[in-house]
Every structure is written in C-alpha cells, then in structure tokens.
Amino acid sequence: MQLQFCGGARTVTGSQHLLSVNGHQVLLECGLYQGRRSEANEKNQHFAYDPAALDAVLLSHAHIDHSGNLPSLVARGYRGPIYATSATVGLCQLMLRDSAYLQERDIEWVNKIRRRRGEPLAEPLYSIEDAEEALRCFVGVQYDRSVQVAPGVQATFLDAGHILGSAGIVLEIESGERKLRLGFSGDIGRPDMPVLRDPQPLPDVDALIMESTYGNRLHSPANDVAEALVLAICETAAGGGRIIIPAFAVGRTQALVYELHKLFDQGRIPDIPIFVDSPLATNATEVFRLHPECFDRETYQRELLDYLAFNRPDQLKRIFLVHGEPDQALALKDTLLSQGYPQVDYPAPGEIFSL
Numbered sequence: 001m002q003l004q005f006c007g008g009a010r011t012v013t014g015s016q017h018l019l020s021v022n023g024h025q026v027l028l029e030c031g032l033y034q035g036r037r038s039e040a041n042e043k044n045q046h047f048a049y050d051p052a053a054l055d056a057v058l059l060s061h062a063h064i065d066h067s068g069n070l071p072s073l074v075a076r077g078y079r080g081p082i083y084a085t086s087a088t089v090g091l092c093q094l095m096l097r098d099s100a101y102l103q104e105r106d107i108e109w110v111n112k113i114r115r116r117r118g119e120p121l122a123e124p125l126y127s128i129e130d131a132e133e134a135l136r137c138f139v140g141v142q143y144d145r146s147v148q149v150a151p152g153v154q155a156t157f158l159d160a161g162h163i164l165g166s167a168g169i170v171l172e173i174e175s176g177e178r179k180l181r182l183g184f185s186g187d188i189g190r191p192d193m194p195v196l197r198d199p200q201p202l203p204d205v206d207a208l209i210m211e212s213t214y215g216n217r218l219h220s221p222a223n224d225v226a227e228a229l230v231l232a233i234c235e236t237a238a239g240g241g242r243i244i245i246p247a248f249a250v251g252r253t254q255a256l257v258y259e260l261h262k263l264f265d266q267g268r269i270p271d272i273p274i275f276v277d278s279p280l281a282t283n284a285t286e287v288f289r290l291h292p293e294c295f296d297r298e299t300y301q302r303e304l305l306d307y308l309a310f311n312r313p314d315q316l317k318r319i320f321l322v323h324g325e326p327d328q329a330l331a332l333k334d335t336l337l338s339q340g341y342p343q344v345d346y347p348a349p350g351e352i353f354s355l
C-alpha cells in the first residue's frame, strides 16, 4: 500500500495524489497547476505515472486546481471512471469546457507572437474535444454511499462544505490481512457559509491527507464578513458610487449574491441593482438550482481544527498535509503536533510513503 504525492505537494495548485494497492492504482484529483506559463505547461503536460495504467480517479470537487488537468489525463490515455458527486459532475461540465476554451484562447495569443517571430506554433494544453472526452468518463455518486473503485478499495464521499458538491473522501482499503481507513479532506469549507452545509468530518480514519491552505491563520467569523459588506455598500451607495466585486471562484459569486439578497431582505443595505458580469457564474448558478440536495439546513460554529474532532491523536496515526504553502502548512503541523498527533508529514513533490 503506497501513497505518492504527485502534485499539490508543497504548493496549493495541481493536486494529484496516487494510491497504489493490490497492484491497482487510484488517483485522487487531477488538478491544474497554475503558475508562470512555461513552468505550468511543463508540469501540466507530464504525469509522474502512466495515465493509461490507472484504475480509477476520485475527484473531491470541481475547482480547477483539483479537476482542471483531467482532460490532459484522458488525452494521454486514461479511459477509466472519474468518480465525483452529481453536483460536481454538473459544475465540471461548465468548468472543464470553460478551462479548455481559455487554454485555446491563450495559445492563440502565444502563437500570434510566435508567428511574428517566425517560431514554431504551440498546441494548447488541451482542447474542448479533450474536455468533452474527459466528461464522458465521469460517474456521479451520492454522498454517504460507499462505492467500490478498485479491488479492495471502497470510497465514501462526505460533504466538505467548500463549494457545491464538494466532498471529503473516506477510503476503506483491504490488502491481504490488512485493513486501513484513509481519509482525504479535499478542500475543507467554513462553517456558517450561506447555501452550503457545514463540513462533515471524516470519522475514524487511520491516516489522513489534509489540505493546509490557511493553516496559519484563523478566519474571522462569517458574521464579521457580512458586517464589513454592509459598511462598504452603505458608504459607497451614500456617496453615489458603484461597487465592483471581483468574485472569480465558482461558488463565491453565488454566495455573494445570496448574501446581498439576505441583506436586502433584512433592510440592512439600500435596494440597488446587482449585475453579474460572468457567463460562467450565471451558468454555475443554474447548477446550484439543480442541486438543492447540497444546501445547508443548519448553522453552528466550528473551527478548522474541529474537522479532526472525531479523530483523536491515539487513533489517527498519520496526517499528510497537502494543498498548502510552507508557511500555512508548517504552522498547522506545529499545532497538530502540539495537540498530540504523532506523525504529521508535509510531503515534497513526488515523495512516496508506505502505509
């Protein structure tokens, strides 16, 4: 039983974690590495394993740093299932097509310059056809239902409260006499966020791959955020100004529009029109409408570390911190060690661990 951290290791984007067990390979996430064009191209074009040899891919949520390199994976020979919640499948249909469109436009711009310089033309990382091919591999699963993804490997998706459809995944692994419960947090949502349910901790796992973005700071409570929004809007509206809010992440725009409507209803902000200037955001809102099963019903306070509430240090023997810059992850590692968790690793890219 082996884990290799092929991407999203010691950095935030490009998540890819490879589980090898019983002679089979299961990939967790296939995110796009986002950075300088040349470095990003290099990383996104080359996989640390043979895509055609994978048995299954599990996807925690639709954000591009987790899903965005799936078209490349399929273009390089992967033909197996990509398991994700139904809402994630819906969002990926928009986001992977949108990502392919952006790749194609970006390369047009690059080629304009290359043509002028008499240099050979470049190909996009992937095309819209590649994205369509990847979408055909998706298999929608429900929360809280176990599904066999490879011989001896059962996966259960639990709500991560991060964006619509987001999940943490529990893998129940059997290898000969050995049984191991491996948790993968995906991105962990904040409690009390509009629309979404609170994150559901992964219970009783023996080892955990845990995201560590913002592991070095405590978020301010969501109520303070609403208060800050009220203040900014009232001040600007009183002065006759316009408010432009850059909300680029899918999920963020919907949360903002929802929050604004709540503030209108409560009479806390003046009744001013909202314009959403993004076709992707408008389409994503439609996916939200189609998946009310993901909406929250209750709200209660829970901090990032409470995610581990059901995993006391004597049971959870290993934690792997991924998806975080060093300052973020190392602060979280210190806290976890001080709380008595025996082994907390911060894997380097490509590093392999035996479980």
Ligand SMILES: [Zn+2]
Binding pocket: 061, 063, 162, 187
């Ligand atoms: Zn995310």
